[in-house]
Amino acid sequence: MFQGGxxxxxxxxHAAMLQVSGSVFPPEELSGAVLPPDLRVAANLVVDAxxxxGLPVRFVARPEVFTHGVLSERLAARLDGVRDHVALCDxxxxxPLPGLRNHLFFYRRGAADACRQMRRLVEVAPELFLGMQSQVNGTLxxxxxxxxxxxxxxxxxxxxTPRITPASLLPVFLHPSDPEGSAAASVSEEAEEDMPALPEGRLRYVPLTEAILADPHLARLLAERLLGAMMRDEAPxxxxxxxxxxxSGDIAEQIAAVIRGLGSTGVTFPRHVGTSARWATGPLDVAMLRDATILVHPGLDFWRLGRDIWRAAGEIEMVQDGPAGAxxxxxxxxxxxxxxxxxLLHPRRMRDHVTVGSVL
Amino acid sequence: MLKGHIDSLTTADFIEGWATDDDRPTLHVEIIASEDGKAAEGRAHLFRPDLADAKLGLGWCAFRLRVQPHANALRRQTLTLRDVETGAVVHVREDCPIRDDLDLPCNTVEEAIASDPTVITSLNQLRGCEQLLAHFVTRRGVGEFVRAAYVYVLNRPVDATALAGYGRMLRTGAITPFGLLSVLADSDEFRSRPRQLASPNGTGFVFRV
Known part of the structure; x- marks a missing residue:
């Protein structure tokens, strides 16, 4: 995989805002810095690997500076023994860095806007990627x-799975016409205190991302499942x-975004708290996910969850729509x-076709 | 788990090494020489960067103890590092190496502070505490950590805006617990009123759960 360093x-x-000791710096200097959460996890993944x-790791703050000539030689001298370069790409x-084996790590699979930017970059300048040795957890x-x-x-x-704080489970209120009000009700202390225990049954767990909510077919499927959990007490x-x-990382803000995404599907939700449904503020504990069903979508940065979670699962539902999905x-x-x-799930094929008969 | 090592004797008549136990913040240790008996005694509570990097005792488990009668007399003897509290043998060393050293006098306030194991001279000396800080967050919650961090670094209660803002950043992983301490120590407020911060050995270190 990697050799020498x-x-x-x-x-x-992001590099421009860091206070580091130089253009080449050790990983420890990142622990005191403020970074976007997804970038920090991606960096930690490569550092840990x-x-x-047993390989040394160095960060390069501005790789575009070291393209040729004396600067390139200087960098090579400072990265003595390093043969691989992983470019964390947003x-x-x-x-790419000349003279090294370049690996692309597009770490924002879960952000719809970043995926669009990546597609655009690949369309406009595909030659950039020609010399790439490999891509980390990617399908480019x-x-x-x-x-x-x-x-x-x-x-x-x-x-x-890396965790800073244990995940909290919050009750689901869902009024699509009032996402902020619903979110405020979910995070209120009274709601948490009055929350009944989750019913028995195989847990269904969906790690959400912006890209998943931006997929209208999958959003519809999730909305219908959520409705089932709220109305018919289906599996939790x-x-x-x-x-x-x-x-900003605010939990109410995140809940409101999900409500907007699910509310746009047109599914009507009941005006009461769902007994079988919960919001989770982070990755669930492994013990809770034993034998659970986890839903995976191409818009999920799956590597953010460790193998402990995936291997504890009883079943994985894979959304596969189109060649990219395969x-x-x-x-x-x-x-x-x-x-x-x-x-395998195919949410696009699962949509009912509207016919003249059904309209009439 | 009890771990430790006798590293070397020095020409200034000290013995150096480290000792740590997961269950106790600092260890009281003694060195027993095979012929002369007890040669040194003291605490293993000094900072050493290599121990922090190796994640041993938060980096604060080194010792440097004056030996008697003198280092040269001990170098041919078998030296035993023992935990005084339990009597457990931590490490046995034969033919202990001796390195050049100077017993420098402590003449300035800066030198006195630098040699005080109950305060840190740079926040970087807490880099071995990352797991301890994360454990505090897990056990006590994000809000409590932000409150503790403010009291520890800035010596004042946190305001509501900072509590909410840093709480969000910690929850999402935008900042690590150690990162929050770094940000506060790098703030204009701290720079305008710098103060000594307690080391993990000090009673003012509020992050032990």
């Missing part, structure tokens, strides 16, 4: 001179709140590398 570069807009292999730019494909290329995947995973359903690109399913199977039963 690993250099990791950060996206320019390199350290597990979708806006990919900056691009076309140059009429030929399709898909660099091999480097599969990195946390053994244990826990929706893990998504990180928002433009959000590539994702293959990647995820390889990444997981364990015998967990999988079931």
């Amino acid at each position: 690993v250099a990791i570069s950060l996206p320019g807009r 390199a350290k597990a292999m 979708g806006t730019a990919f900056r 494909a691009f076309r140059v001179d009429g030929a399709w290329h898909r660099p091999p995947a480097t599969l990195l995973a946390f053994a244990e 359903l826990v929706l893990q709140l998504p990180l928002l690109s433009a959000g 590539a994702f399913v293959r990647l995820f199977r390889d990444w997981l590398g364990a015998e967990v039963p999988m079931r």
